[in-house]
Amino acid sequence: MDLELAGKVAIVTGGGRGIGRAIVAALAAEGATVAIVDRDNVDRAEALAAELGQAAAFRADVSRSDDVAAMVEAVTQRFGKVDILVNNAGTLSRKSIIEDSYEDWDRVLRTNLYGCYHCARAVAPAMIARGTGRIVNISSIHGRVAKAAMGSYCTSKAAIDMFTKQLAVELAPHGVTVNAVAPGTISTEINLPLYKSTAPADVALQQATLKKVPMGRIGEPEDIGRAVAFLASGKTPYITGAILYVDGGYIAEGTPRL
Numbered sequence: 071m072d073l074e075l076a077g078k079v080a081i082v083t084g085g086g087r088g089i090g091r092a093i094v095a096a097l098a099a100e101g102a103t104v105a106i107v108d109r110d111n112v113d114r115a116e117a118l119a120a121e122l123g124q125a126a127a128f129r130a131d132v133s134r135s136d137d138v139a140a141m142v143e144a145v146t147q148r149f150g151k152v153d154i155l156v157n158n159a160g161t162l163s164r165k166s167i168i169e170d171s172y173e174d175w176d177r178v179l180r181t182n183l184y185g186c187y188h189c190a191r192a193v194a195p196a197m198i199a200r201g202t203g204r205i206v207n208i209s210s211i212h213g214r215v216a217k218a219a220m221g222s223y224c225t226s227k228a229a230i231d232m233f234t235k236q237l238a239v240e241l242a243p244h245g246v247t248v249n250a251v252a253p254g255t256i257s258t259e260i261n262l263p264l265y266k267s268t269a270p271a272d273v274a275l276q277q278a279t280l281k282k283v284p285m286g287r288i289g290e291p292e293d294i295g296r297a298v299a300f301l302a303s304g305k306t307p308y309i310t311g312a313i314l315y316v317d318g319g320y321i322a323e324g325t326p327r328l
């Protein structure tokens with residue numbers, strides 16, 4: 071399908087590895103020029119940009135508004151405009167709400183939620199002025215379903231869901247759509263050690279997770295890349311405020327199977 075992304079300029083945060091990398095590849099495959107933004111994996115972002123050609127790497131910490139403003143300015147200088155923003159950069163803390171340190175709670179909320187807020191605020195005025203734009207936020211099934219020992223993460227993703235809907239309502243009159251893609255468990259570097267492990271406790275956890283997925287497998291980063299490209303495309307002008315679950319049926323079923 072031609073997603074009408076030729077000539078479009080996209081920013082993908084956290085694009086150096088994992089799901090972000092697959093989003094970058096999906097957008098570039100459809101003809102978009104991509105600014106690959108990362109904080110810790112800039113070398114990998116640079117290598118990916120060199121591989122793709124119509125792309126460049128930019129360093130920014132999305133939890134800092136000054137960093138984000140400078141990054142958006144640099145992308146605009148380089149490519150002339152920003153048509154698409156994908157807020158993908160994310161982090162987590164594997165602790166319950168009461169066990170988590172204030173520092174970790176702050177780090178997760180500042181990266182996941184404030185990252186979306188800083189980036190959206192930095193790109194939206196020019197999108198409004200041009201009367202067009204696409205913003206896609208990466209949420210999670212855990213914005214809707216709580217998970218033990220993931221207190222700050224689940225809280226941040228639920229907040230991203232409402233941020234998505236609120237911003238969609240505010241920007242709808244200006245021709246800018248705002249949607250979220252909410253992945254289930256995806257095969258990336260944060261999950262691979264667990265999914266490759268043969269230790270009994272890890273195998274038990276793998277099986278417990280897979281039992282909750284009607285398709286019986288975890289997802290691939292490319293599953294998310296394709297969904298984001300669709301919502302970022304010219305084919306979806308009437309979809310806004312949506313949360314698209316890409317999860318092998320996890321949310322549809324709702325409760326773990328026995």
Ligand SMILES: NC(=O)c1ccc[n+]([C@@H]2O[C@H](COP(=O)([O-])OP(=O)(O)OC[C@H]3O[C@@H](n4cnc5c(N)ncnc54)[C@H](O)[C@@H]3O)[C@@H](O)[C@H]2O)c1
Binds near residue numbers: 088089107161211258
């Ligand atoms: N992997 C999963 O199973 C899964 C499931 C649901 C949602 N998600 C979400 O998808 C997104 C990507 O996940 P992933 O598995 O690819 O993670 P990952 O850790 O493999 O990659 C995240 C990237 O974001 C970058 N990053 C982190 N903090 C940043 C910051 N403050 N500023 C700029 N860049 C920063 C990292 O350097 C890294 O390159 C996250 O928002 C995550 O919550 C992942």
